[in-house]
Amino acid sequence: MVIYIMLPLRLIERCYGAGNFDEAEDDIFQALWESRDDKKTEPGWQISIDSQHENPYFHALILTVDGISSKAVSG
Numbered sequence: 001m002v003i004y005i006m007l008p009l010r011l012i013e014r015c016y017g018a019g020n021f022d023e024a025e026d027d028i029f030q031a032l033w034e035s036r037d038d039k040k041t042e043p044g045w046q047i048s049i050d051s052q053h054e055n056p057y058f059h060a061l062i063l064t065v066d067g068i069s070s071k072a073v074s075g
Contacts, residue, residue: 002064002065004062006050045065
């Protein structure tokens with residue numbers, strides 16, 4: 001199952017500091033790694049930044065994960 005998660009950059013910066021997206025990405029991946037259902041396989045994942053909107057309020061980090069259940073993400 002492929003899951004898309006959008007996290008507003010403004011919230012990431014509030015927690016991690018201005019422009020510190022690498023540390024946030026590491027923490028997100030670690031949380032996903034620990035919550036995966038099948039401990040034998042590694043989930044595929046990709047992180048991108050959507051900054052197309054002219055208002056920075058709407059910029060987001062988009063996480064695409066394949067191989068993890070929606071239950072693991074929401075739980």
